[in-house]
Amino acid sequence: MTVKVKVKDLSIIYDNGDGVRDVNLDIYENEILTLLGPSGCGKTTILRAIGGFNKVTQGSILIDDQEITNLEPEDRPTGMVFQGYNLWPHMSVYDNLAFGLKLRKVKKVEIKEKIKNVLDLVKLPGIEKKYPAQLSGGQQQRVAIARSILLEPAVLLLDEPFSALDAKIRQEMRLELKRIQQDLNLTVVFVTHDQEEAMSISDRIVVMDKGHISQLGTPNEIYDNPQSQYVASFIGAMNFLPTETGQTMAIRLEDVLVGPASMYEQKAEVEAIMLVGHYAILSLKTQNNQHLQSYVTRTESAKYLEGDAISYQIAKYQMYDKKEALQ
Known part of the structure; x- marks a missing residue:
């Protein structure tokens, strides 16, 4: 070039x-x-x-x-x-x-x-x-x-x-x-x-x-x-979760896969459902009281109500060390 x-x-x-x-x-x-x-x-x-x-x-x-x-x-x-x-x-x-x-x-x-x-x-x-x-x-x-x-x-x-x-x-x-x-x-x-x-x-x-x-x-x-x-926080929507090692786990909303309570190993409760045009954002509260958001289609969001028990799986994530997380 x-x-x-x-x-x-x-x-x-x-x-x-x-x-x-x-x-x-x-x-x-x-x-x-x-x-x-x-x-x-x-x-x-x-x-x-x-x-x-x-x-x-x-x-x-x-x-x-x-x-x-x-x-x-x-x-x-x-x-x-x-x-x-x-x-x-x-x-x-x-x-x-x-x-x-x-x-x-x-x-x-x-x-x-x-x-x-x-x-x-x-x-x-x-x-x-x-x-x-x-x-x-x-x-x-x-x-x-x-x-x-x-x-x-x-x-x-x-x-x-x-x-x-x-x-x-x-x-x-x-x-x-x-x-x-x-x-x-x-x-x-x-x-x-x-x-x-x-x-x-x-x-x-x-x-x-x-x-x-x-x-x-x-x-x-x-x-x-x-x-x-x-950079992760500035480009696109991202979940940030603290880990026991002191690192921060970064997860894109589309990489939080959700389903019925029996579908995945990790469990959560639906806190809120926000319609955003042709898709929706599910806000979840996990079993260890952490908060996650997930993108789902409008059709899929109609399956859930606030307070429902569901399950989820993290398809992809990145880790940042403690020093980086504080910057």
């Missing part, structure tokens, strides 16, 4: 001591790499450093083997899409899109053709004369993405671009971004705190914690084999 962006020994330290330290990261050509983590973990700090909006304390950033660490944002081969769209409200969609091309001295005829093509690409044909206030949030974000890709960046940077949208529009925008990225063979660096979003669109995910990379891998690798309890 061709490395498009190389982040080497990167440190960005703020006056209060926060930031990121000694980050090394290779971002491949034509992939969507997502920086995932809670607020303050350093994900946006890295993204803004690649875009030139954060001053680097130490280390270097290369795009296509070219050093860009000290270049101004406008001199970098990157395009940035922010959470708040950043469209000029007094300009039409056409003028918002044309602005960067005009600065590059692109001919009017070519600008018109490029804008028509990019609006077709983001499925917003014919809105050139509208103003941002006349568009929905999802439409505004599509225009913001269109504006960035019009400048043909080597790397597209997106900072929580869908977080202000409602759930249904967010899901649609994820699909649209994936389609656009594949159509144009873009290299995308995406920042989010939403694990579902990261799992759904990413080729690889970087899980961040307190300025460091906790794990880097494909969505399947991170979901199936989290290298730490922190």
Whole structure:
């Protein structure tokens, strides 16, 4: 795989001591790499450093083997899409899109053709004369993405671009971004705190914690084999049970198999049944007073009532030592 962006020994330290330290990261050509983590973990700090909006304390950033660490944002081969769209409200969609091309001295005829093509690409044909206030949030974000890709960046940077949208529009925008990225063979660096979003669109995910990379891998690798309890707790729903050895047992909800009281050796009582769309979550109280949750189908959940005695089996689990459990 061709490395498009190389982040080497990167440190960005703020006056209060926060930031990121000694980050090394290779971002491949034509992939969507997502920086995932809670607020303050350093994900946006890295993204803004690649875009030139954060001053680097130490280390270097290369795009296509070219050093860009000290270049101004406008001199970098990157395009940035922010959470708040950043469209000029007094300009039409056409003028918002044309602005960067005009600065590059692109001919009017070519600008018109490029804008028509990019609006077709983001499925917003014919809105050139509208103003941002006349568009929905999802439409505004599509225009913001269109504006960035019009400048043909080597790397597209997106900072929580869908977080202000409602759930249904967010899901649609994820699909649209994936389609656009594949159509144009873009290299995308995406920042989010939403694990579902990261799992759904990413080729690889970087899980961040307190300025460091906790794990880097494909969505399947991170979901199936989290290298730490922190990663396990951040990606997907998980049961955590203390053991007699002082370790912590981590079990995915789908790996807690349930059945009638006589089916499995381990016994429990149904504490609660929560319907969640097409499936349900059973909350269980085990014989030794521990609490477990299990995913079941809606059809299966109808077999149980709160207080019922059932049995269960753990199909798969991971163990984390005591030191890791306290982190």
